Amino acid sequence: MEFTSTSVHRVHRMAAVTSILCSPASARSSNTTRKMLLNSKSSAWAGSHCHSRVVLENPYWYRVLNGDRIRLKRIAAFASLAAPQEAAPKIQADDDFKPIVLPTNETSKTLLCIRHTSAHVLAMAVQKVFPDAKVTIGPWIERGFYYDFDIQPLTDKDLKKIKKEMDRIIRRNLPLIREEVSREEAERRIRAINEPYKLEILDSIKSEPITIYHIGDEWWDLCAGPHVESTGLLNKKAIELESVAGAYWRGDEKRQMLQRIYGTAWENEEQLKTYQFLKEEAKRRDHRRLGQELDLFSIQEEAGGGLVFWHPRGAIIRQNIEDFWKRTHIQHGYELLYTPHVDKADLWKISGHLEFYKENMFNQMDIEDELYQLRPMNCPYHILVYKHSLRSYRDLPFKVAELGTVYRYEMSGSLHGLFRVRGFTQDDAHIFCLPSQIKDEIRGVLDLTEAILSQFDFKNYEINLSTKPEKAVGSDVIWEKATSALKDALEDKGWDYSVDEGGGAFYGPKIDLKIEDALGRKWQCSTVQVDFNLPQRFDLFYIDSNSEKKRPIMIHRAILGSLERFFGILIENYAGDFPLWLSPVQARILPVTDTQVPYCQKVVAKMKEKDIRAELSYGERLSKLIRNSETHKIPLMAVVGPREVESGTLTVRTRHGGELGTMTIDEVIEKIKKAAANRNFL
Secondary structure: OOOOHHHHHHHHHHHHHHHHHOOHHHHOOOHHHHHHHHHOOOHHHOOHHHOOHHHHOOHHHHHOOOHHHHHHHHHHHHHHHHOOOOOOOOOOOOOOOOOOOOOOOOOOHHHHHHHHHHHHHHHHHHHHHOOOOEEOOOOEEOOEEEEEEEOOOOOHHHHHHHHHHHHHHHHOOOEEEEEEEOHHHHHHHHHHOOOHHHHHHHHHOOOOOEEEEEEOOOEEEEOOOOOOOEHHHOOHHHEEEEEEEEEEHHHOOOOOEEEEEEEEEOOOHHHHHHHHHHHHHHHHOOHHHHHHHOOOEEEOOOOOOOOEEEOHHHHHHHHHHHHHHHHHHHHOOOEEOOOOOEEEOHHHHHHOHHHHOHHHOOOOEEEOOEEEEEOOOOHHHHHHHHHOOOOEHHHOOEEEEEEEEEEOOOOHHHOEOOOEOOEEEEEEEEEEEOHHHHHHHHHHHHHHHHHHHHOOOOOOEEEEEEOOOOOOOOOHHHHHHHHHHHHHHHHHHOOOOEEEOOOOEOOEOEEEEEEEOOOOOEEEEEEEEEEOOHHHHOOOOEEOOOOOEEOOEEEEEEEEEEHHHHHHHHHHHHOOOOOOOOOOOOEEEEEOOHHHHHHHHHHHHHHHHOOOOEEEOOOOOHHHHHHHHHHOOOOEEEEEOHHHHHHOEEEEEEOOOEEEEEEEHHHHHHHHHHHHHOOOOO
16 A cells, blocks of 8 residues: 555644644633544645644643544554654653642541541431431541442432432531440430441440530431531532442341442542542553453453453563563572462461461362362462471571462452452562571562562552561560561661551561552552561471571562562553563564565564564554554554565654654664663663
């Protein structure tokens, strides 16, 4: 297919119109204006100043979510490839576009009070609209609030009625009044209004006096606070009811199914709009949708819920992650293990999992009159490897790592894409060391964590140090030594952290690290835990310099958490647009006609010889091939026409760098290899 001068003129005009339509000014313009631009045939749109790179350099381009504009993006990509080829500068970073930081319940006490009061106003509104509804609990949560009701199934139409009633309550500016009563008086009042769930809540409250919050003199609830002073301090335009879901009372599937209404509440309308934008962007990035669109993974109901099938493209990404993980661990002194997925149930009695963790484990299997168990964790296996040989103090630290698949029972209602599954692979490692080595080993783990996470563009962390709880194993001396070692390692690293007093596991203190993604969301991934319990349960020892048996310290650590969950986070962080080194297809070769296919096949073969993940796509019009490549988020496209075949070259365009012009095959291969090795975009 050859492009005529009319075709070139047309694609120049498309690029120019797209540039205007994707500008902030056009975002505020009417649909009529947009249609006029699209229908314009004025030759004024043609010319070098309207070249498609105007579109590619427009920072606003990367913010748009509207379906029209996504289609226009594809038109512009077609325009840029169809237009006469010339080298275009790389896209300039948008310095003004930074993640928007919204207040949280932790950073704004006002916001927490707004959300708590909004939950009470919701409950009051529900009982006004549906007088027979029974109330249960209604806490604030990370992005808003919810309240559970014993009521018939609710619809979107019902939510609108409830929101209107909430607005009326807010307009009335009713005061919130705190009252202290005796347990007997609270019970009398609850029975008088026939709220059986509140009686159960009252029984669970151990402290006295009992506190009640009133909204005016019309409604009240058991509550410890805090709240705003009156409903008029809520901004009705900053509150939204989002959805309804089923929820078992007390999380027990044998008890009543309730209707849970989720809402969000903010200090002002601008914050709500920002939240709504981020929410829509999160939907666009949803790993479940992108996983299907990009053919990365699936969960087959025929095989069972929560079990992940990695498709070829997803498996390539996983292989790259695993290869990088293994190389990095070997470089940092770890030895790699592979251990069984099932073992005798007695092992889990020794570890204590059958006593403390049984509800998260699958049922045991009877094999030749012996009970076997699918493993829920890897720790006991690594311990058995340690015990297999007599260890001297000179052998410590002993560091082992495994990408070990584990299986945990999860209720079907709690399963969620890759984030909550029944079978997953942990990037597990254990360090067996001397008490004097704890600080250095923890510091080494922190360094390794940073080295690995930074390769995936995660550089902002939230870190918590959890200390000794009331019930714990191990002496105060060893707890103090271990906790001090964790603190010293964090301070040596220069990382800020918060202390969760008493929040450690019963077997030792720990560090938890959350990563921040492109939308500013926090994800729990990495953990470092000191363990005094399992070495004792399994009677681990080493021989010290005096030839005496001593107990080693065991350190559990994971960096990615699980490969499945981390992959889901990666999909959403990159919006499916993976960096070159991870991308399942690094280059796609597109012939203009079938005549160029044999040449393209040779190009693909040569790239594969150099370990470049390349593929050939043909059999459709070039415009459709380009659109498909855009949809599949291919990092590099190379168009081949008669001119390229004759000269032995490729005409190259990258997703992030625009047109690179005409290059030899060897030049393209060198660029791809260099960019992948340096973890750069082309």
